[in-house]
Amino acid sequence: MGLEFLTRVRRTTLWVTAIAALWSATYTTPRLGLAVALGAAWSLVNLFLIEKLVVGLTGPDRGTPPALKRIWLALSGMVALFGAGAVLLSTLPPIGAMAGFMLPLATIVLKAASLLVLGSRLWPRVLRAGPRALGVALVIAVALWAGASLVTRVIANQGTTPPAAHEPRAPGAQPQAAPGHDAPAGTETHAPGAAEGGHAAADEGPQKFANVITVLSRAFPQAEWAHFLHQYEVVIFSLFIAFLVCLVAWLASRRAKLIPSGLQNAVEALVESLNDFIVGILGPKFGPRYVPFLGTLFIYILAMNLFGLIPFMDSPTSNLNVTVGLALVVFVYSQYTGIRELGVVGYLDHLAGNPRTPLSWGLVPLMLPIHVMGELAKPISLSCRLFGNIFGEDMLLVAFVTLGITTLSFANLPIGLPLQLPFMFLALLTSTLQALVFTVLSTIYLLLMLPHDDHEHEGEGQHAH
Amino acid sequence: MDFHAALGWGLPVGIGLAAIGSGIGLGGIGNGAMQAIGRQPEATGKIQLAMIIIAALAEALTIYAFVTMFLLQGKISG
Numbered sequence: 368m369g370l371e372f373l374t375r376v377r378r379t380t381l382w383v384t385a386i387a388a389l390w391s392a393t394y395t396t397p398r399l400g401l402a403v404a405l406g407a408a409w410s411l412v413n414l415f416l417i418e419k420l421v422v423g424l425t426g427p428d429r430g431t432p433p434a435l436k437r438i439w440l441a442l443s444g445m446v447a448l449f450g451a452g453a454v455l456l457s458t459l460p461p462i463g464a465m466a467g468f469m470l471p472l473a474t475i476v477l478k479a480a481s482l483l484v485l486g487s488r489l490w491p492r493v494l495r496a497g498p499r500a501l502g503v504a505l506v507i508a509v510a511l512w513a514g515a516s517l518v519t520r521v522i523a524n525q526g527t528t529p530p531a532a533h534e535p536r537a538p539g540a541q542p543q544a545a546p547g548h549d550a551p552a553g554t555e556t557h558a559p560g561a562a563e564g565g566h567a568a569a570d571e572g573p574q575k576f577a578n579v580i581t582v583l584s585r586a587f588p589q590a591e592w593a594h595f596l597h598q599y600e601v602v603i604f605s606l607f608i609a610f611l612v613c614l615v616a617w618l619a620s621r622r623a624k625l626i627p628s629g630l631q632n633a634v635e636a637l638v639e640s641l642n643d644f645i646v647g648i649l650g651p652k653f654g655p656r657y658v659p660f661l662g663t664l665f666i667y668i669l670a671m672n673l674f675g676l677i678p679f680m681d682s683p684t685s686n687l688n689v690t691v692g693l694a695l696v697v698f699v700y701s702q703y704t705g706i707r708e709l710g711v712v713g714y715l716d717h718l719a720g721n722p723r724t725p726l727s728w729g730l731v732p733l734m735l736p737i738h739v740m741g742e743l744a745k746p747i748s749l750s751c752r753l754f755g756n757i758f759g760e761d762m763l764l765v766a767f768v769t770l771g772i773t774t775l776s777f778a779n780l781p782i783g784l785p786l787q788l789p790f791m792f793l794a795l796l797t798s799t800l801q802a803l804v805f806t807v808l809s810t811i812y813l814l815l816m817l818p819h820d821d822h823e824h825e826g827e828g829q830h831a832h
Numbered sequence: 833m834d835f836h837a838a839l840g841w842g843l844p845v846g847i848g849l850a851a852i853g854s855g856i857g858l859g860g861i862g863n864g865a866m867q868a869i870g871r872q873p874e875a876t877g878k879i880q881l882a883m884i885i886i887a888a889l890a891e892a893l894t895i896y897a898f899v900t901m902f903l904l905q906g907k908i909s910g
Contacts, residue, residue, distance in 0.1 A: 648881075748889075748892055751892070751895060751896055751899055752888065752891075752892045752895050754899065755892075755895030755896070755898050755899045756895060758899075758902070759895070759898055800884075803884065804884060804885070804888040807881065807884065807885055807888075808885065808888065811885065
């Protein structure tokens with residue numbers, strides 16, 4: 368993909384722009400067509416200037432006076448161009464101008480994606496068998512048709528349900544009904560609940576990003592199945608993620624080779640490092656038995672945390688019910704491990720603080736409640752920590768998306784500034800860290816339940832050396 | 833001062849106080865871990881593991897305040 372690619376992009380964009388501008392000028396208003404054409408022209412000139420700038424900075428004659436002159440020309444041209452863009456947005460219909468701006472970018476993305484697909488091994492395999500190619504074409508057609516009808520339904524339902532009708536409390540609180548998937552779900556999500564009466568209370572509280580199921584339930588506010596999906600969306604998402612994790616595991620181990628490559632290599636590296644990590648904490652005697660449980664916990668929680676960053680998806684761990692479920696599993700399993708490894712008497716002895724001397728026997732009435740409380744506090748802290756972090760991260764992203772939309776609200780545009788981008792990297796970090804913390808703490812809780820006499824002897828032996 | 837005003841003032845201030853406490857705690861944990869790593873670079877892995885666990889415990893307190901805020905947030909506007 369070099370300069371030749373850019374020339375092809377420019378040619379395609381010119382054709383598409385001409386068609387789109389003529390189409391919108393004919394079927395809507397001539398001003399809209401003009402806006403589309405000018406927007407695309409603006410974007411093309413911008414692309415041209417960026418190309419000049421990059422060539423001047425990295426080309427073979429960089430550093431020479433003509434190259435420097437070209438860089439300066441490109442930079443000053445960009446400043447002038449942004450001024451022209453502001454004038455364009457404020458005089459012509461902004462929707463058309465934005466569509467025009469997006470045209471060359473869309474061309475680049477589509478061209479690059481098709482280059483990737485055409486170059487992959489999948490493409491010839493799809494084309495070789497006639498029925499398979501037909502099936503793929505049918506699937507794409509049905510998906511396009513369903514997506515288009517869904518979008519029109521959502522827009523129609525947004526128009527027909529005035530938010531003030533069933534939300535007298537805060538009519539102006541939501542961001543101005545911005546279409547586009549970046550917008551946080553406004554009051555419109557209340558529509559399905561309020562239409563059926565009595566469910567509005569369940570939707571109260573801060574709104575998260577719209578996901579697939581919210582969109583579906585907004586498109587079909589009266590349908591029973593959409594309401595069912597909306598109610599159980601967390602369960603559906605977590606089952607789907609479990610299915611995905613199983614699928615990856617199956618794909619990676621399907622044709623296991625002695626010398627791994629590709630997916631098998633990546634999965635083996637992950638499993639091996641998890642194995643080393645957990646065995647390093649629990650010790651070689653007990654470690655291998657608990658690696659499957661704890662490793663699965665890590666991978667599953669990590670997948671659930673990261674799933675919320677995919678557009679139109681939701682992370683199930685931002686719901687308290689899921690994290691409480693996970694923490695309860697850990698709690699029950701660690702208690703069960705304690706009873707199995709220590710025996711019932713040993714387990715009670717552990718809860719009483721291992722009384723051996725008369726003084727510690729005297730302290731048992733004090734120690735027993737403290738230990739029981741401590742055991743009960745573990746699942747609460749585990750679940751609240753995971754929920755709070757992931758939910759807070761979602762809320763942070765929502766807040767900054769809303770801020771990005773409000774900063775551009777004076778121009779009445781359907782888009783906003785991407786102010787949430789730096790926080791998405793922060794979200795990547797917290798997602799991984801919280802999955803790790805959950806796993807490490809579960810491991811520690813298991814370790815506390817295991818008989819650790821031999822550990823202490825080992826430790827003493829090491830101190831003696 | 834009625835109930836809503838008290839909540840509206842108390843929730844943000846409570847989160848701020850919790851964050852101050854957690855920040856002090858995290859600072860102390862980081863300080864100790866960095867010093868320990870500086871003295872014994874070969875034990876970096878073990879120290880980091882313990883540091884992450886204790887940091888998670890310290891940070892959880894702010895998270896509890898945060899969760900409390902979200903639980904009570906709906907009641908501010910009545």
